[in-house]
Amino acid sequence: MKDKQTPTMADVAKEAGVALGTVSKVVNGQPVGPEFRKKVEDAIARLGYQYNTSGRALRTDRTNVIALIIPNTVNPFFALLVHHINLALEKRNFRMMLCFTEYDQNREAEFIQMVRQNRVDGIIALTYNPDLTIPADIPFVTIDRFFSVSVPCVAADNFGGGVLAAKKLHELGCKRLAFLRIGSTLTNEPSKRKDGFVSACVELGIPFEMMVLDDGTPLSRFQDFLAAHIHEGRLDFDGLFVGTDMLAYTVIGMLKSLHISVPQDVQVIGFDGIRMFGEGEYIVSTIVQPVQEIAEACVSTVLSKHLSTMPSLICLPVQYAYGGTTRE
Amino acid sequence: MKDKQTPTMADVAKEAGVALGTVSKVVNGQPVGPEFRKKVEDAIARLGYQYNTSGRALRTDRTNVIALIIPNTVNPFFALLVHHINLALEKRNFRMMLCFTEYDQNREAEFIQMVRQNRVDGIIALTYNPDLTIPADIPFVTIDRFFSVSVPCVAADNFGGGVLAAKKLHELGCKRLAFLRIGSTLTNEPSKRKDGFVSACVELGIPFEMMVLDDGTPLSRFQDFLAAHIHEGRLDFDGLFVGTDMLAYTVIGMLKSLHISVPQDVQVIGFDGIRMFGEGEYIVSTIVQPVQEIAEACVSTVLSKHLSTMPSLICLPVQYAYGGTTRE
DNA sequence: TGAAGTTCATGAAACGTTTCATGAAGAATC
C-alpha cells in the first residue's frame, strides 16, 4: 500500500534474510561469505535497490564531491579544464560540483559557504580574487594563483613559456619583439609569462616593446599601441607574443584592419593552446598548456591524504604549437 | 577536547537556550517569535554554524540538485547551454550535477543510475542515444530530442530555422541552394532543420542539392561532394545551408582549399549561433538558437510541480545573425 | 574430548536534519 518508496538496506536485508550490516558490507565490497553475498545480491536485483548517497554522507561525513570554482565555461580554456578535471575525478569515483564565479568576488565568497554546507571533500579554485579567505579545514588547491605555502598551486610553466615564445620568435627570424597582455594587476602565475619573455629577450639581446593593460581597460588601447608603432605602413617590430590566445586572436583582427598581415609582416604567438571546437587546428600559433596534466595534478593533490606535505607549487611543462600565425 | 567538529543544530539550540525545532525553523525562514529568532541568529553567528545538506537531504528526500546530462563542454554550444542552465538553476537555489557522456551510451546508462543514487530532483538530458531508458519516477526533460508525450522536450524552432535559412539565402540573391549535415540517423529535432529548408525551397521554387552523412562518416565525404559540384572552377550552387556552425566552419575551410571564396562565390549559413570565445562576432552567418530561453525552459519545466501537465514539446524562436559568410 | 582461538554475521547506535503531536501560555468570548 505505502511501500512505493525506493527500498532501503533494511528492506534488502529482510528480503535476503540477513542482517543490515551484511548488506552494507556487500554494497561496499567488503569481505562477506560467498553464500551471504549471493543472497544479498539476489535480493538487491529483485528489489531494484538503489544506494542512497545522502545516508552515507551523513554517517561518514564524506561526500565524494569536489568543488571546482572557475569563472565560467564559455572561455574555451576553462571549458577544457572543466572537462579534464571532471574526467580525472570520475576515474576516482568522485563527482564535481561546478561553481561559476563570473569573475564576481561576492559570488566566490558565497560559493565557499555553499560548498562548505555541502560538505565537499575538497575545493579546486581558479580565481583572480586577491583576498579570498581560504577555508583551513577543507583541502584547497588553486590553479594559476599562488596564495601561500600551505595552499598548493598548480600551474603551467608560465615563465618557461615566456622564454619559449621569445626563443621561438627569434629562431623564426624576428629581429624586434613586442609583448601584449591584459589582466589583473596582482602578480599571479600567468604574469610570469612576461617575466620569462623579458628574461629571454635580454639574454638573446633582442630589443622589445611591451604593453600591459589592467583588467577592465578597453581593448582599443591595444589598437592605439599598434597604430603608434606603424611607420610608413610597416610595424617597427616583427614578432609579437600575446598573453593569451583569446587576446592574440583579437589583436590579429586589429592588425588586419591596420593592413598588417600575419605572419608575413609580423609573427604572432599566443598562450593556452586553444583549438577551434576543442579539436583540430590551433587558432593561433601558441604555447600550449598541458591541460590534462594540470587537471590530473589538481585532482591528485586535492585528494591526497596528506595535503600539507604536498609541494606548494606544481609547475608543468609547456610546448610550442604551430597555428598559422608564425612562419612554419 | 573532541568538539572540533562543526557545530550542529543541537549545539546551536543549546547555545541559544531554545529547542532544536526552533533552530530548524529559523534556518529555514519559517515563522518564529522575534526574540527567539534573535537568540538563534546570535548563537549561529557565535558558533559559526554551517548548515548540513546531507542531513536535510536524508530527511526530506530532496536534494535541490538537478542533473544535466550532456556530451561535453568543449563544443561551444554545449558550453553556453551549461552556462545558462547553471544560472537558471542557481536563481532558484538549485545546484547542477554535470554528467559528460562523451557520446558514450554506456556512460549515459551509468549516469542514470548514479544520479538516481544521488537522489537528484530532476534530470535534463541532451542525448543522442535512441533507446535510453527514461526513469519514470524522476522529472525528466530532454533537449533537442523527443522521446514521448510524457517526456517534455525543449528545442529551438529547428523547422522554422531551416525555412529562415532558405528564405534568407533567397533574399540575398542565391539562385541555387545546397544543404549539408552530419548526424545520427534517428529523426530528432535538429533533423527538422533540413525539413524546413526543403519545404521553403519547394515553396520558393528554388532548386537545391543535399547531402546528409551518418555519424562517424569521415568529413572528407563533404569535400568530395563539393569537388563534384565544381564545373570550370565554379560551384553549381551559390547558397549553402549547413546543419551546425561547427560543420559550416569546417566546410568553409574546405571551400577555401578548393579556391571557392565565401561569400563571393557561395554564401554560407550555419546553425547554433556560436561566437568566438562566447562573445563578439559570430564565427559564421547563422541561425541563432535562443540558448538562454532554452535553459530557462528546461529548468522551469523540470522543476514544475506538475510535470505531467506540461506541454510535451516546447519550441523556441530562432533568429538570423550575420557572421561574415553572407553578403550583408 | 575439552579448552582456547579464530572467523564472521548480527543489530543497535549514531550521523544532522525535518516534522508533527503535545501542551503551555496568552487572547477572545460570554
Place this chain on the structure above:
DNA sequence: GATTCTTCATGAAACGTTTCATGAACTTCA
C-alpha cells in the same frame, strides 16, 4: 472569572547509512 480558541516553542521520532561491540559457530591443538 470561567471557558474555549489560538498561537507557538518543544523535543522525540524518523530518514538510510556505517560502524563496532557482541557472541555464535567453527577450527585448532593438546
